[in-house]
Amino acid sequence: MSTLALEVTALNKAFGGLKVTQGVSLSVRPGERRLIIGPNGAGKTTLFNQISGDLRPNSGRIRLFGEDVTALSPYQRAHRGLSRTYQIITLFGGDTLEHNVTLGLLGLLPSRWQMWRPLSTYRHLVTEARRTLDSVGLLHLAHHSVSELAYGEKRRLELAMALAQKPRVLLLDEPLAGLSNSERATVKALVASISKDTTVVMIEHDMDTALDLAETVTLLNYGRVIVDGERDQVIADERTREVYLGG
Amino acid sequence: MKWIALALFAAVALLLPFVAGDFYVNLASQIFIAAIFALSLNLLVGFGGMTSLGHASYLGVAAYLSALMTTRYGFGHGAAALISILGTVAMAAFFGLIALRATGLGFLMITLALSQVLWGLAYRMSGITNGDNGIAGLTRPAPFGISLESPAAFYWFSLLAAIIAFVMMTIFVSSAFGSSLKGVRDQPRRMAALGFNPWMIRWITFVYAGFWGGIAGLLYVYYNKYIHPTSLSTTSSAEALLGVIAGGSGTLAGPAVGATLVLLLKNYASAYVERWNMLLGLVFLFIVLVMPTGIVPGLQKLASRLWRRPS
C-alpha cells in the first residue's frame, strides 16, 4: 500500500457549543482529484483551515504523506508541500502581479531571510514567476498592480501563487466562486491542466463544472462526512439526494 | 534635476556648521537623532504593522546604560557603547517575546505597559539611576581621538550616523526580508500559508528596531550629556510615534520629516508657550483627524496630481 497524500483521522472541532467538524476522516491518494461538497455551513472551509493549520482541531490527526502534521504551524506545512487558496481573496493589493507570485516562490526558499538584496533582483525567481503567470494567462499584466485586476483575474492570480510553489497537495477553496461563464471555463481548464504530481482537494459549489474535474467526492453536512467515494457512486447515492433536495 | 537637488541638499547639510550659529547647528543634531529614532520606530509601525507605544524603552535604556557604564562603573566610551547596545538588543529580544504574543491593540498595550515598568524603575531605583535628579556630568566620546565637544563636530558625527541609519534601514525594508515583512503586515495568514513564519519575521524586526532605537539613545545621551527618566516616558514614545504618523508611516522619508517637525514644534513650544504636552495632544488629534496618512504621502499625491495636469 502506498502512502496517502493526505490522511485525516477522526477530526473534531467545536466553537463553543457549535460542533463544526465531527469525526471527519478522509484518505486522499497521491495524484487524486478530490471534490468536497456540501450545503452552506457544512464545515468545508473549517475543515480546510484545519488541514492548512490556520485552525487547531480539538482532536484527531492530520497526516501529509504519512507524516503527522497536526501540531505544525501553517508555514511548516507549507514547507512540507501543502499549498492553498482562499475563498475570500487575500492578495497583496498594492503590489504587482509579478511581486505577488515572486513572494509566493520566496516563501519556500532560504533567501526569504535575506536582509540586503531586493526581491526584484532575484532574476531566476522573477523568471519563474513570469512563467507561472503565463501559464494562467496573466503575463501581459505582470507589472500591473493587483488592485487594477478584475475579479476573475484575481482568482487566477490566487491560483498562480499556489501553483508557483509546485505543491504536493493543493487545497482549492471555491476557485470558481463569483466567476462568469467564460472565466469558469478558463479556470476549469487551468485546474484540469495541473500536473498529476500535485494532489488536488477542492471545495466547490458549482457542481456542473467541478464534477468534471473530480475523481472522488466527499459530501459533508453539519460537520460530518455523509458519503465518500468514487464520483459517480456519490452522485448516485440516496443520501446525496437527501442532503441536496432536503428529502 | 533630482540629482542636482540632492547634491544641493548634501552641500547644505555638510556646510551648515560654517554658515549657521551654534543654536541651529545643535538643533540640527537633535533632528538627526530624532530622525534615527523615528525611522527605527517606523520599521515596526509602518513596515511591520506593529504599533508600539513603548519605543522610548530602547532609547532610554541605551542612554542609561551608557551613562551608568561611564560614570558608575568606570568603563571607557567604546566598551560602554558596546555594552549599551548589546544590553538594549537583549532587552528588545525579551520584550519582543512578550509583546508579540499579541497583535494589534494587545501589542500596543503590552509595549506601553513594559515601557512604563522601565520608566517607573528609572524613577524609583534611585540608588542606581539617581531617580528624579537624573544622571548629569556625562562626557561625549572621542572616536579616533576626535573630540565631539564642539557643536560642529557633534553635528557631523550625528549626520554621519543618520546617513548610515537611513541607508541601512532602507536596505532592510527593500530586501527580500523586507518584502516578507510587508506581506506579513498586510496578509499574515496568507504569508503563513506561503511558507513564511510571521512570528519570527515580526520578532526579528522588533529586535532590529530596538537596535536602532538604542543607537538613537546613545547619540541622545552624548548630545545632552545628561539623562533623566522622562526620556523613558510615554510622552517620549508618543513624540516618536507622532513623528512617524505625521510624516507618513511606511514611507522611507516620512518619519524623518515628521520627526523634524515634531522637534521644531517642541523647541518652539517649550521656548515660548511652555505647554508642550497640550500641544502634542492637539497635534495628535489634528493629524489623526485631518491627515491620517501623513504629510509626505499627502504631498506626494499633490505633487503627482500637479505633475500630470500639464500633460
Next chain:
Amino acid sequence: MQFWIIQGLNSLSLGGLLFLLSSGFSLIFGLMRLANLTHGAFFMLGTYFGAIALRDYSGLNLWVTAIGAGIIVAALGGLFERLVLTRLKTNPLGQVLVTLGMAFIISDACLVLWGGDSIPVPTPHNLQAPTRLFGFVFPTYRLVLVAIAIATAIGLYILIDRTRLGAMIRAGVDDRQMARAVGIPVSRLFTIVFCLGAGIAGAAGVLGGPILSAYPGLDADMLPLALIVVILGGIGSLFGAFIGSFIIGFIYTFGTVLFPELAYIILFLPMIFVIAFRPQGLFGRLGT
C-alpha cells in the same frame, strides 16, 4: 499580626480602587474594541474635581462630590466620543492615538489650572475614626472603599446580566455586525458605554483622593495599573478585571512594603507570566 492585617486591608482597598478604574476600561474595550488611553486622565480629572470642590466649598461632602465628578467626567467623555471617536470608526489605530492625545491635553490642562503641587482630598469626618474589629484597628475609609467597589461590581453585574441595556451590550460585544443587523443602536450604545466607563473612572478618582491625593502625573501612574489589570484578567472581561484588580492590589501593596525598590518590577511579573502562558488573560475569551 497587626501589620499583615492592615497591609491586607490596604491591598483590598487598592484592589477596589483599581477595579473602579479598570472596569470602565474593560467595558469600553470589550464593546468598542478601543484601548482608551484617556482612562487614567479621566481618573485624575475626577480626583482634581474632588480636591478642588472639597477645598473651596465647605458644604459638600465626598459622596456628593464623587457623583458630581462622575457625571461631569461622563459628560466630557460623551462629548469626546461623539465629536472625535465616532469620526474614526474605520480607523482603530487612529482612535487609540486620539485617546492618547486627549490624555496629554487633559493632563497638561490640570497642570495649568491647578498647579504642580499635590492637593489633598480630606477623608470624610465621620469616617476618620478607626474601626475596631476582632481586636484590630482598621482605617474606616478603606473599609468603606472596599464595600463600594464590591457594590459597584454587583451593580455592573446586574446591569450587564439582567437589564435590557446589558443584553444589548452583550450582543454588541459578541458580534457587532449581528447586533446591528437585529436593530440594536450600536452607535448610541458606544456612547452610553463610553460615558459609563468615563463616569466610573471620574467618580473613582474622587473616592481614591483621600488615599492618593491629586497631583500631576497621577494619570500616568494609574493608566499602567489599569492596563496590567485588564491584560492580567483578560481584556473585556469584567470578572477578570475584578480578580485582576485584587491580585494587583495585593502584589503592589506588599511589594512596596517588603521590597520597595523592586515593587514596580514585581507588579509586572504576573502580567508577563499570563501573557506568556495564557495570552488571552486569566478570564478572557479567545479571539478578543
